Every structure is written in structure tokens, then in C-alpha cells.
Amino acid sequence: MPELPDVEGFREVLASCAQGKRIKRVEVNDAGVLHGVSAGRLSRDLEGRRFGEPERHGKWLLARTDGPTVMLHFGMTGQLVCCRETDPPHPHDRVVFTVGRDHLSYRDQRKLQGLWLADDADVARILHDQGPDAMSVDRAEFDELLSRRRSRIKSALTDQSVLAGLGNLLADEILWRARLHSERPADELTDDERRRLHTEMRRTLRSSVRAGRVPTRKSWLTGRRDDPNPTCPRCDGPLNRKRVGGRGTVWCPRCQPARS
Structure with a gap:
């Protein structure tokens, strides 16, 4: 199961692959990983936006944009992968963001968690019951x-x-x-x-x-x-x-x- 070090690695993948880039297209191959948002709304609200600097809190990854935030939780088998646009699709790529010539893919075999689309109030609500991050607690x-x-x-x-x-x-x-x-x-x-x-x-x-x-x-x-x-x-x-x-x-x- 992904733990804090894995999610920190996914944060670095997101930063190197997509930070500052415009989201050209959002493809939802499996809406079963979406929580509280439809595939259509995810695409409408994110396409044309730019990814900002990502953040992590515990096992949560916050993909900030100049609009809403994509919150990702990786469950047992989730991961975030950066691929070239020409790479063959993977059968477990559930949501794919096209950024420049790259694809940022949420890849998950078992689909136990997934993605949330959140404004600032939603982010605060979802993280409200989380304790302090283990890396930063004094x-x-x-x-x-x-x-x-x-x-x-x-x-x-x-x-x-x-x-x-x-x-x-x-x-x-x-x-x-x-x-x-x-x-x-x-x-x-x-x-x-x-x-x-x-x-x-x-x-x-x-x-x-x-x-x-x-x-x-x-x-x-x-x-x-x-x-x-x-x-x-x-x-x-x-x-x-x-x-x-x-x-x-x-x-x-x-x-x-x-x-x-």
C-alpha cells in the first residue's frame, strides 16, 4: 500500500511532469475512481487550467490548479505515472491528463480510492479529520x-x-x-x-x-x-x-x- 514516501514520490512526479503546464485534455477511462464529481464535470472544470505546485498531506496528494484542486488518494494499488503521448495505453490507467506532450496518468488496479475535485473549502473539510503530517510534526x-x-x-x-x-x-x-x-x-x-x-x-x-x-x-x-x-x-x-x-x-x- 502506498505510504507517505510513495505519495511524496508521486508529488515529485506531478511536479516534474505537469507543474506550470496547461491541461489540454482530461480522459476518464473509468469513472469508478471519481468521488463526488462526474467525468464530464471533471473535464469541463479542468481543461484549459494549469497545474500549480503540488502539495502532500500524509497519504493525500493535492494537485493544485489555477482553479479547483484535484485530490488524490492511492488506496492499495494506486500510483501516478508520467508517460509520453506516444506511449501505449495501460489497462489500469483510470484518468489521464494530457499536459503538453506528456500524459499524467492515475493508474490503479483495485480502485479502492481515487480522485476528488475540490475547492478550498472542500480541501479543508476532507483534511479536517487528518492528524498532522508525520514528516513535519515536531x-x-x-x-x-x-x-x-x-x-x-x-x-x-x-x-x-x-x-x-x-x-x-x-x-x-x-x-x-x-x-x-x-x-x-x-x-x-x-x-x-x-x-x-x-x-x-x-x-x-x-x-x-x-x-x-x-x-x-x-x-x-x-x-x-x-x-x-x-x-x-x-x-x-x-x-x-x-x-x-x-x-x-x-x-x-x-x-x-x-x-x-
């Missing part, structure tokens, strides 16, 4: 958010109303790096544990954004979690698997004890 706000949550720490990290942008892979990676068990209650963490968690979250996100995704390096938990008999990159001990809050969770029982 230590004081991070402490305040977690200290009042009674849920398990992994559930708090992946709750978009608490902190926007973290998904299953990132949460497991960050908790492993911070040596914290995923089932620890968030409000029981010590000041030192929250400090360590915030530091490792920032480090993990910076590395993931540079890579354009959550890396699958063998020095990362994400590079081991799908092995047949996964072992910890730090201590080489066996990793455990369990569902926590409905999510497949991987951790090292030696490095991440249930109690500190």
Missing part, C-alpha cells in the same frame, strides 16, 4: 498526541486522525528501530521512549523519501519480514508475526520486549 506535538492515546502504539501510529502518512510497513519499521513493542499502550510510554520513537520516525521517513518508497534492504525490517523464516537485522534472532489491530505485524521479541 517533538512537542508528537508527545501531546501520543500521551493522550490509550490505544496500542502501533494502532496510534497508523491512525490517520492521530498522525497522517504512516502505514503498516512504516509503523513496524519505526517501532523496531525504536525497540518498542507494537502492543505497548501509547499513553504508557516514557518521555525517553517517545523521544526515541520520534527520532526514529524522522530518520526512517527521511531515508524512505530519498528511496521513493519504504526500502526492502536486508538491513531494514521491511527487507526481512516476508522471508520464509525471517530473522532480525539487528540481533539475527527469529522475528514474530501476529495480527495487531487487524494488521499483519512483525517484530523482534528480543529487541522489542513487551515491557521495557
Whole structure:
């Protein structure tokens, strides 16, 4: 599933492919990815407009124009792809924006999320229930958010109303790096544990954004979690698997004890 680093990569695709360019044509190949707007209105309201500087908040991408904003959420399998006008069409290209000689395509196999057409009030309404962006939240706000949550720490990290942008892979990676068990209650963490968690979250996100995704390096938990008999990159001990809050969770029982 696309998480914050992936969406930041899509923001860069949008900026390099379309920023400042006029939208010559909008082709909707599958209206099933549109939310609250028809294919005809999407085309009418966007054709002739220019894309401005895109923004990201958590897992949301905001494609600003000199008119309305296109809000994109990528669900499980969505992505944003820049193609040449002469490239063959892809079967999962649901909406295609022609900008100059390029095509900017919203490509999605499973169609679990999609596109919204929003004015400023709509953008504020849709993002109202989102927590602060995980890349920009400072230590004081991070402490305040977690200290009042009674849920398990992994559930708090992946709750978009608490902190926007973290998904299953990132949460497991960050908790492993911070040596914290995923089932620890968030409000029981010590000041030192929250400090360590915030530091490792920032480090993990910076590395993931540079890579354009959550890396699958063998020095990362994400590079081991799908092995047949996964072992910890730090201590080489066996990793455990369990569902926590409905999510497949991987951790090292030696490095991440249930109690500190």
C-alpha cells in the first residue's frame, strides 16, 4: 500500500511532469475512481487550467490548479505515472491528463480510492479529520498526541486522525528501530521512549523519501519480514508475526520486549 514516501514520490512526479503546464485534455477511462464529481464535470472544470505546485498531506496528494484542486488518494494499488503521448495505453490507467506532450496518468488496479475535485473549502473539510503530517510534526506535538492515546502504539501510529502518512510497513519499521513493542499502550510510554520513537520516525521517513518508497534492504525490517523464516537485522534472532489491530505485524521479541 502506498505510504507517505510513495505519495511524496508521486508529488515529485506531478511536479516534474505537469507543474506550470496547461491541461489540454482530461480522459476518464473509468469513472469508478471519481468521488463526488462526474467525468464530464471533471473535464469541463479542468481543461484549459494549469497545474500549480503540488502539495502532500500524509497519504493525500493535492494537485493544485489555477482553479479547483484535484485530490488524490492511492488506496492499495494506486500510483501516478508520467508517460509520453506516444506511449501505449495501460489497462489500469483510470484518468489521464494530457499536459503538453506528456500524459499524467492515475493508474490503479483495485480502485479502492481515487480522485476528488475540490475547492478550498472542500480541501479543508476532507483534511479536517487528518492528524498532522508525520514528516513535519515536531517533538512537542508528537508527545501531546501520543500521551493522550490509550490505544496500542502501533494502532496510534497508523491512525490517520492521530498522525497522517504512516502505514503498516512504516509503523513496524519505526517501532523496531525504536525497540518498542507494537502492543505497548501509547499513553504508557516514557518521555525517553517517545523521544526515541520520534527520532526514529524522522530518520526512517527521511531515508524512505530519498528511496521513493519504504526500502526492502536486508538491513531494514521491511527487507526481512516476508522471508520464509525471517530473522532480525539487528540481533539475527527469529522475528514474530501476529495480527495487531487487524494488521499483519512483525517484530523482534528480543529487541522489542513487551515491557521495557
